Each structure stands twice: as structure tokens, then as C-alpha cells.
Amino acid sequence: MAFDMLSNLSFPALKIREREFGKPARNEGRAATKTRILAATEKLFIVHGFDATSLRAITTEAGVNLAAVNYHFGSKEELFALVLTNRLDTLNLERVRLLDALEENGFDAVNTVEQLIATMFLPALRLARNVERGGDDFLKFLGRAYADSSPFVRNLLAERYAAQNARFVHAFAKALPELAAQDLSMRLHFMLDAISSTLASEDARKLMAGLAATATGDSAANEDAAVLGHLAPFLAGSLRARVNQTSQQEAIRTVLAFA
Amino acid sequence: MAFDMLSNLSFPALKIREREFGKPARNEGRAATKTRILAATEKLFIVHGFDATSLRAITTEAGVNLAAVNYHFGSKEELFALVLTNRLDTLNLERVRLLDALEENGFDAVNTVEQLIATMFLPALRLARNVERGGDDFLKFLGRAYADSSPFVRNLLAERYAAQNARFVHAFAKALPELAAQDLSMRLHFMLDAISSTLASEDARKLMAGLAATATGDSAANEDAAVLGHLAPFLAGSLRARVNQTSQQEAIRTVLAFA
């Protein structure tokens, strides 16, 4: 299966890891073939997704022979599984860690939803600031991964992170007891789809950079607070909106009358 | 270009059109090859999208020779352009027509946003009820089209419907003057991405059917009102949410403290 080699590599710190574990560590000259393939794969995946990224494009970008991919990683799917999980495992781990911490210390009574949203997105913002982990590209990568249409990527994410996702769904349900399960499911669905496709698009990320620039003072924490200050109320507003208010119903019926 | 033959066909009423215009009208026996190809294309596009739908899959589904596509439509792209625009032209026309009617008669003062949202989605709901136009499949089709990742589809939609989209952006901006252009752009972006990918997914549409079932009385108009009664307040809530409330900011900073 594709998961056989998932645990023995950490990218992009691959070369260091090999040295740590006293692995063969041959081929120390310049960047090792494996590392360069992984970097090229990530770069091209961000732009084109899984299906549209060919092994020839990857090996050309990496300056490496075509056969190297199958030699080092077994198959295209195993290569991409490695690239995806190395990014997303750390992200989801950090998310759940934050959720644990907040559940232990108790949520803010009136702003639980905002806090849950912050919990989901803060880890991504922080990783996006870590240059070693790809900097800005991390958000693009995240968007691509969750928006990718290939069955392989969708199944990988759904199966591997099902437990973590369920934790958050459960937490939101507890924070919004007045919302029918039906409506909550729809709204969370909306919210996550929106985030993914937005992160993947270029202009939306520039917009987020603009939000970060409105921070008072320019510490990293202030920037995160600024972005979440725009994002969380917006999303929380959608989750909390009341359904079927009579004045709204009347307004909608006016539109129906014209159609 | 792909648009050469866009104007001379109307699907699915193709056979009738040919007769109307006194076209050759040969090959009247059974369903004409063209019509069957168009139907098969639409069916497979809904499930697999543009890239993953091969001409061989289409011609097999249609029970037609492989070469028929290039003979009747010129190329794969021209075929899909025809399928896409025949659906979306009518939709966008109806949307703008509704918008015109409401702008002329004046919006509800306090619920303009809800009305604008209803204006955007009501035409889709109505077309989805028209069995001749594909019934339920129309919503799947719509979701696929706007979520498709292929450059061809994205460019087609962006270029062809740029003017209509701008009309709605402008209307929302007028209805939400207190919202910075930056925030409005982000929120509309979110909203539309969310709608598309939600329509494309199977479970979300079952959910909408569930909402429709909550209607009092079961006329078509009541069902539309029920769906919009859940959808519009939810989306309006997200568009209207206030940014940077101090209590929310405090709650978010609590989360930052744990990270």
C-alpha cells in the first residue's frame, strides 16, 4: 500500500533525518535526488494538482532521471502520499492539540464558535509563517490539497483525517445546540469547501495578506489576530444565523413573486 | 475558436429546432447522433468533469462511433462549450432578468441582502424543477461546472459571464456600504466557492431536498421558499457579520495564548 513508507521520512528536513538515524547517507553531494523530487512534486502540485502533474514534469523540474521516482518512491501515488501527509500530519496534529488545550481549560462562554474557528485556522497561519515549511506556499498547498478533485487525494484525506475532523464537528455541535444537525452539517460543509477553494486561489491569498497588514504593531501574533479577527466573525456569523425569520421570509417571497 | 457554433443550437430541444429552421432533417429515425452525444456528454460531465471524461466514454455511452464527435462538433472543447453554454446562458439570463425587476421595483430596505441571494439562487432552483432541463441533475451540473478545475472550463465561464457577475457584485456592494471592498470581495468569493462545491457533492443535495420537505404545503413556490429560507439567512449572516468586535478579539487572543 501507499502508506508503507509514510513514517520514515520527514520533508523538507530529509537530509538531516537521514544523518540523525545513521542511515547509509550516501550521495551527500548537493541536494539528494529524493529531496529534489519531493520539492519539485510539491511545487508542481500547488500549481497543477495531482492529475495534471506528470512524472516527466516532476523529474525535469528536479533535474533528475525519469526512472528515479519509481526507484525511490515506488509509484506516483506513493510519492504524492508522502508529500501530502508530511504537510498535513503536522497540521492536523497541531489542530487537535489546540482543541485539547481549549477543551481542558474551558471555552469563552459567548464566543465559543469564534474560538473553534480560530483553533482550526491558527495552526495553518503559523505554519504558513515558518519559512522552513514553505512559507506562503503552505496555504496554497493546503488549498490545493483540499480542493483537488482526484479520487486518490480525496480518499487519502478523508480516510487519514476522519477522526480529527469528527472531533471538530462534535465540538461545533456542542457549541451550537440550537442548530439542527441537518443545518449544522450543511453549514460546516459550506464553510470548509469555501476555505479550501479560497486558499487555492491567488487573489484571495493576497487579500489575506492585506488583512494581516491591518494589524496594530507587526508581531506575528498580531498579524494572526488580525486575520482571524476578520475571518472568524464572518464564519461564525454564518454558523449562528437564525433560520426562517418572518421578515426575511417575506422579503424572499417578494423575489419569488417576480419570477 | 470554440465559439463558432455556439449560437446555432439549443439543447435538449435540438431535434425540434432543426425542424423549425427547415434544416435538412435527415436521419430522423430514433434519437439523432448529435442529440445522443450531447446527452451523454452532460451525463458524464456531471460525474467526472471535463478532463476525466474521454471521448471514448462519451461515444460508448451514446452508442455512437468515436469519430462522430469530431465530425459533428469539431473538437472535444467545442462539444463541451456547447453543453455548458446551453445550460448556463439561460440561467444567467434569468438571473439578470430578476435582478433588473427588483432594482426597478426597489428592494426591501432591511433585507436587501437576502433578496439578492434569493435572486441569485432562485433561477437555479426553478430550472432544477424543470424535468425537460434535467431536473435534479441541473444542480449537479451547475456545481460541477463552477467547481471544475480545467483551465478550459474556468476560462469559458469567467469570460462569458463576467458582465453578469459584475452586476451582482455591484448590487451587493450597494447593499453593504459599511463593508470594506476588501472584505466584501473575500466574503463573496467564499460564498460562491462554497455554493459550487456544495452543489457538486451528493450528500449536500440530499440535504437541500430535506430542507425543501419542511415546506408548509407542497407547491413548488413553497419548496423554493423553504430552501431559500434556510440558505439566504445563513449566507446573509456571513455577509453582514461585524468585523473586529472587541469581545471576539479577546476570545481569539485566548486561543493564540495556547498555541
Next chain:
DNA sequence: TACAAAATCGAACAATTGTTTGAATCGTTC
């Protein structure tokens, strides 16, 4: 330095893609 394992390389593989070709068939018109 010599040996063996690891890694790289060019080349070819089989499968799939959209498209084109030229002959065979069908339907209409004279």
C-alpha cells in the same frame, strides 16, 4: 585498490488520450 550494493541512465513498454483518414453506407433528389 577491489568488490558489491546503491543509484542513475537511456530506452522501451503498454495503455490512454484527441484527432484524422478513407472507404462504406445511408438518404434525398433528379
Next chain:
DNA sequence: GAACGATTCAAACAATTGTTCGATTTTGTA
């Protein structure tokens, strides 16, 4: 019924895909 254009068909085309093979080179170790 002959002739002509429109349509259908099987077959092949060229390009691209992921993968595999065998020979060659590189590398660490004895």
C-alpha cells in the same frame, strides 16, 4: 434507379501517460 452529398464506421495516427528493464556509473566498505 443513378448520382450526389451527408453520415457512419473501422482503423490508424501522433502525443502523452506511468512503469519497467538492463546496462552503466557511482559510492561506501573491506
